[in-house]
Amino acid sequence: MIQTILVFLLVFGIIVIVHEFGHFYFAKRAGILVREFSVGFGPKLFYHRKGETTYTVRMLPVGGYVRMAGYEEEADLRAGMPVSLYLNDQNEVEKIDIQNKVQDVNSLPIEVTSFDLEDSMFISGRVDGSTEETQTYTVSSTALLIEQDGTILQVAPRNRQFQSASLINRILTNFAGPLNNFILSIVAFSILGFLQGGVMSDEPVIGQVEESSPAAEAGLETGDRILSIEETEVDSWIQMLTIINESPNESLQVTVQKSDESTVEKSITPETFETEQGTEVGRIGIVNDIDRSFFGKLSYGFTRTWDIITQIFTILGSFFTGGFSLDKLGGPVAIYATSETVAQSGLIGIISFIGLLSVNLGIMNLLPIPALDGGKLLLNIIEGVRRKPLSEEKEGIITLVGVGFLLVLMLAVTWNDIQTFFLN
Template sequence: MNTIIAFIFMFGLLVFVHEFGHFIFAKRAGMLVREFAIGFGPKVFSTKRSETLYTIRLLPLGGYVRVAGEDPEIIDLKPGQHIGLEFTPTGKVNKIIVNNKSKHPNAHVIEVEHADLDHRLIIEGYEIDESDKLQFEVDRKAVFVMDENETQIAPYDRQFASKTIPQRAMQLFAGPMMNFLLTIFIFAVLGFIQGIPTDEAIIGDVLQGSPAEDAGFQAGDRIIKIEDNPVTTWEEFQMIVQENPEQELAMTVERANEQLELSVVPNRVETKDMEVGQIGVQIELEKSIIKSIPYSLERTYLMAKLILVSLANLVTGQFSIDMLSGPVGIYDATNQVVQTGFMNFLSWTAALSINLGIINLLPLPALDGGRLIFVGLEAVRGKPIDPQKEGIVHFIGFALLMLLMIVVTWNDIQRLFL
């Protein structure tokens, strides 16, 4: 149960932060945000506030912010179509009844000849069996009513395409950016709560039953010399110990303003690449709000670098697609991390957050990076790519991503259950 709660919290947080970035910058640019969704597939929960429908959907595969004009509009009035109109007290159209007009007995039914709901905001047409053409002015916040569901119209100045290139680029980049900021924030919190490793050769903790405990080392001891070689940093101390497994080392330590001579024999420990010496001590940790910021930036940078190297290895074939993990694999890994404590769970959340940000910036169709490519091409060409062609590219890209997700999930299931 703890794992389920942790996974839902983690997934919800990562997707919410990502989509909130898209949402807030769309709002700031004046775009009409139709839906803010967590998950894909059938709706589990929905509520509408102002112009936006907020939904939680069944499949935990991500989320989306649906901005008017970013994808083709679902409803389009055609010549000859019969629609019903309802009006504001000032005479402007505020409801356009697309079907089920019998449920709206007060609606004024017309046959459409022409409709411009992008720029002029008018509908022209005829009353049934009449020849006199009528023109109706449409309110900027009028809604379509189809199957008794309301969808607000989007004048051109509220659509994605109407905004400047920097505004559109920022709206697309804002999702990954928020994931990077979340990672930095989590690492800063961890750095302040747990402490930040100091660079000095000071022992923070001595493990029970270790060679260091047997030799008499204590927390707070400062290593001054090893075999008459001066030591000033933890890296120097660690390197000497690692290079001398099962070799007695004479060390000079400072404790309570006194110098002591201690001898220790590092254990021989096997790693992936070599055998190293270890004496069972941990570095001293310092709690500092100020230092936690550069510490979190450094950890975020190193993690981003590791992810980019892994992606490069995947492209060059050094990393197999079978090693990728989908939701099932992430859930299993989360289960293992949860067992090790809340702090490790936070660190895992930070790692997934920056991973989500980087993956979304890849120049692949349907991802934020793919959409940014089209915005960049428009900046270079001086005119936009045909929206229908761009839509087809993103649709194909999304379908391929879903196929990849299915393959990865199947691999996860085979690893865990078969």
């Protein structure tokens, strides 16, 4: 179980960090203030502040987020709240502590009456809770704010907020997370190609023929290319394998191109083979060719990633043609359950799992659902067409609906995963 948990945390952590780093990098590049980079949700376990950003690790390892200025509500600062101010030599506020803790002798205690930490950059209040006239202090544009859980964030002036960036920079920032997932998938599968010493080609070219098999008896040899079966043109190894699997004990007319480019006709009868599920399939005793070239190993990252993308869109399309099914979806519980098998398969299995999950996360985040990256990109496109953004009120309602939908879906998927992997 410990090994499974470690694999789960490793795989999920890598995917989340890479995804959020995409948002982080392009936000920084656009001049948007990134206040927090978090791995996980819930209570914080660890944090470290560097530059303008606080990096946190939180208790629930089921995701992460980049907290960009203007993309979330300010900390819980409100009128009537007792806070501690720290002033610099210019009498500007350089730190606001809203924690209800023991008073620091170097701080100035006030009861907040009003504040603006976006435009006018001030905070007013009654010093030490007195009923006397309020005092107003200028807040530095780089002042720090200590939240009630102890997280230190930088205040967010309007010109550093997300909505102040150009439309193209906001689009790039929203798209960068899924983009990084695709890049991670490509890198993972390319590494896999090198670790395996090559990749199995999808070309219908024979790499090896088993002795005494139907293929050997028909005279097939290494390097032969299958052109057609029963006059059906064969374009890929999978297509060829599908036809053979569906034809146990049936005589098939196969057109073969030999290594000297001559063409011959062969009659082959696949033998019957019973799978672990008890299904009978046909097999002729051939193994596909392995591409051991540098380019073949490198390109596997692109071809494998594209194969998974097409498979995902096929599944998504089936929701409209064959009906919606939770069994076609999986959440953190399904990932954890699969991690046990992955942990036993070693490094190659872990890398393959990272590539598979990463491209899945990239596609899912691009769905045009409010609160997901795809929903945000849709709002960006609408803004570009209208030449003005939606009002904050309308965008807030749309996002709230999206969050509600995702929450219900997540609960349904999680319960379905629990039933599938632990209760059945």
